[in-house]
Amino acid sequence: MSRAVEQSNRAMLRARDAMDRSYADPLDIPTLARVAHVSEAHFIRTFRATFGETPHRYLQRRRVERAMSLLIESDRDVTEICHAVGFSSLGTFSRTFREIVGESPTAFRARRSPAGAVPSCFTKAWTRPSSFG
Secondary structure, eight states, X not given: OOXXXXXXXXXXXXXXXXXXXXXXXXXXXXXXXHHHTSXXXXXXXXXXXXXXXXXXXXXXXXXXXXXXXHHHHOOOOHHHHHHHTTOSOHHHHHHHHHHHHSSOHHHHHHHOOOOOSSOHHHHHHHHOOOTTO
């Protein structure tokens, strides 16, 4: 691996780590591109080439993962969870959740029960939604 590729990968990892840390905050491409120290267009192209999905889709998936956890582990209202994970619209949240998980947040909550003695790292890995089908 060349030094340039390694530096590019590190920059993309910095941006992805920022997205993981601040998934509930309003994040936009200019902010993330600044974190990676590249232009906006280059950031989008390189992020997709590195991780296989656009920054926007990655952030949506990350937010839905957290919402899935909150739906299972808490009794909070779906609208409250929607806002807690960074969505500003319940309709967008529900549509995105359905696209990624395959069912509505309410149906997901009704079908799932809290995991018993299974370590949370295994539960998260097993239930993590995939953009690859």
